[in-house]
Amino acid sequence: QVQLQESGPGLVKPSQALSLSCSVSGGSIIDGGYYWTWIRQLPGKGLEWIGSIYSNGGTYYSPLLRSRVTISLHTSKNQFSLNLNSMTAADTATYYCARLIARAALYYFDYWGQGTLVTVSS
Amino acid sequence: QPVLTQPPSVSASLGASVTLTCTLSSGYSDYKVDWYQQRPGKGPRFVMRVGIGGIVGSKGDGIPDRFSVLGSGLNRYLTIKNIQEEDESDYHCAADHGSGNNFVVLFGGGTKLTVL
Numbered sequence: 001q002v003q004l005q006e007s008g009p010g011l012v013k014p015s016q017a018l019s020l021s022c023s024v025s026g027g028s029i030i031d032g033g034y035y036w037t038w039i040r041q042l043p044g045k046g047l048e049w050i051g052s053i054y055s056n057g058g059t060y061y062s063p064l065l066r067s068r069v070t071i072s073l074h075t076s077k078n079q080f081s082l083n084l085n086s087m088t089a090a091d092t093a094t095y096y097c098a099r100l101i102a103r104a105a106l107y108y109f110d111y112w113g114q115g116t117l118v119t120v121s122s
Numbered sequence: 123q124p125v126l127t128q129p130p131s132v133s134a135s136l137g138a139s140v141t142l143t144c145t146l147s148s149g150y151s152d153y154k155v156d157w158y159q160q161r162p163g164k165g166p167r168f169v170m171r172v173g174i175g176g177i178v179g180s181k182g183d184g185i186p187d188r189f190s191v192l193g194s195g196l197n198r199y200l201t202i203k204n205i206q207e208e209d210e211s212d213y214h215c216a217a218d219h220g221s222g223n224n225f226v227v228l229f230g231g232g233t234k235l236t237v238l
Contacts (some may be wrong), residue, residue: 037227046128047166047214049227053211060225096165100227106179107218108156112165 002026004097004113012091012120018084021074022097022113029078030055036080037102037109038071040093048093052100053080087120094118123219124150131138133236134205142200142233144215153217154178155198157191160212160232169213172198202235210237 008020022036029036035052042048046055051061053071061069070083084091098109125147144155154173158166168182172191181183181189188206192199202209215230 046232047216047229049216049229052225052227060223062226105154105173106171108168108171109147109158109166109216110168112167115165 001066002099002111004099004111006095006097006113006116006120008095008116010117010119012087012118013122014088014120016087018082018087018091018095018115018118018119020095020097020116021079022081024078024080024099027099029073029080030075033102035060035102036071036073037100038082039098039099039109040091041096041115042090042093047096050082050084050095089120092118092120123226124153124217125230126155126211126215126228128215128219128230128233130231131234133238134202135238136205136207138205138233139201139203141206142202142235144200146161146196146198146217148196150217151196153219155193156216157198157200158214158216159185160214161208162211166214169200172200198200202208205225205237207213207237211235 003025005023012018037052038050051071055060068085072081094115096115097113099111101110127145142206156171157169160166170181172180176192188203190201214232
């Protein structure tokens with residue numbers, strides 16, 4: 001059973017960068033066929049895809065956030081991370097890490113973390 | 123890239139049936155859509171994938187037989203029969219688009235299902 005767990009600060013000051021980590025257990029982040037992904041949910045709103053990283057390090061970002069986002073793999077720790085620069089109040093959200101399975105006609109998020117609330121405030 | 127549209131809310135009585143709709147924007151009638159259930163205070167979980175021909179692959183772990191899907195035109199439907207209190211959740215649809223550097227994942231706005 002794969003499990004994902006987000007960690008990082010719950011409070012970030014405006015203009016600062018957010019750094020979150022996702023620890024993966026029950027599977028390896030270098031296994032092929034999976035995209036390790038960050039998704040967020042603004043308060044009371046729907047889900048928003050931030051970006052994904054493949055096991056070979058290839059990255060894919062939302063066009064709306066591409067200029068501020070970096071997603072990285074940390075293979076020795078079996079973790080992947082999110083860095084989001086120039087945070088504003090509009091970035092206040094619950095941030096989820098998830099695994100996207102990519103097999104033939106199947107692309108879906110099969111495992112999710114529980115989410116971590118990040119508030120941007122001075 | 124497609125836009126996915128969902129009604130903000132729907133309600134149904136205990137034991138009744140309800141159909142949730144995810145509508146793709148024009149020109150994307152061949153797209154498949156994934157449905158996710160998000161119970162209050164929890165992370166989402168995969169329900170199933172649907173294309174124009176119906177379910178693609180298998181249901182997510184623990185998804186009861188009461189849940190089914192259908193695709194027609196630009197619409198992708200999730201039907202829940204014999205609604206239970208535990209079905210009260212937000213339901214999100216999502217679609218992947220593009221390949222290579224243009225790969226993106228898009229979500230609808232979500233539908234809140236209230237069980238009366």
